Amino acid sequence: MTMLTITNLVKSFGSEAGKRAKARSGSSKKGTDAGQDAGPARVFAVNDISLEVGEGEMFTLLGPSGCGKTTTLRAVAGLERPDSGRIVVGDRPLFEGGSTRHLNVPANQRGLGMVFQSYAIWPHMTVFDNVAFPLQVRKRATRPGKREIQERVAKVLETMELGHLADRQATKLSGGQQQRLALARAVVIEPPLMLLDEPLSNLDAKLRESLRYELKRLQRDLGITSIYVTHDQIEALALSTTIAVMKEGNVLQTGRPRQVYETPNSKFVAEFIGTSNFLRGTVAGREGGNVDVDTEAGRVRLESSVNIPVGEEVIAAVRPECLEISTTRWGNRPNEWAGTVTNRAFLGDAVDHIVRVGQGSLRVRGNPATSIEPGTEVYLATDPSKVTLVPVG
């Protein structure tokens, strides 16, 4: 079942009015869009996007600063009024805009769970009261009884491993515990959809990593459909069931993490989602499901079902960890190139070698047990299935 449907969503800001609004609200948005500072032109923060999120998914909006992730999320939350489009949660329309119809359910009636970067817990309350509060303030008709509130809060605190801290003042928690408290408060209302805007970005790297896994476990155990906003590729790859990569208000590609990582549909996606080697070249021929591309590093064979004519300019992309390095020849690999190590870097759990091959330079990431002196003649190899054809442009 589809839990969230966004159709042709558009949200623009008038630059002057927008800047005043942002200044008033003290927003920390960076405003990287040059258009925003260039006079009265409108900034299309979200430019006609359509998305479908299935029930139980952890759906991530990933992209660089200013690409429209937060605006999309805020539009779903009801905190931003779109210019046009449609937002439906389950079978309940929350926003319908355009010239003919109009519907805009206020944020406090959308019943969605929200967790933002600043965890915004209530400092004067205990841990227990922070979580109980969203239930206690419900209208009488939908407010659970005292005993039920007690039970629900206790259960959620247990899930978040905060049960033993129920009576503690919220401010006397560590950063990670406060973030878990913010999550508990969002989860307790059992929302159909949870909106998470960079909820881990204020935490140090170690804590972020452990909470990332906790969040994934929690999301899976509770089965809450979540929309997660981040600019951190690793976080997106580690957490998501589906990733939508955004650029300048548009969604460029949507897919499973592995799919987006291994078969990016553009140079932007490939570069943004991880380090890659890009070999520009021209199609030299095709044979069955393979395409041969002549690049600055020599001939590269890749698997592709795309029917690209001979002579067409393309990019062959290969991830550093998909290249093998050796001081001896294999002799039987479809992609095998001789080169020279020009540089190497120890990364703790891996070693990167930069290898000059023909006129090109390739980054190879491997096991730290293999560390080869710069200046050494080496061989690189990879399978055609590990090389991706990326359109030029």
Ligand SMILES: Nc1ncnc2c1ncn2[C@@H]1O[C@H](COP(=O)(O)OP(=O)(O)OP(=O)(O)O)[C@@H](O)[C@H]1O
């Ligand atoms: N209230 C506003 N007034 C004017 N422009 C805005 C406003 N909010 C956002 N913008 C602009 O809209 C664009 C998209 O912003 P948005 O905050 O959605 O991006 P983002 O991808 O979430 O970025 P970040 O990762 O930095 O939070 C940017 O150019 C931003 O400056």
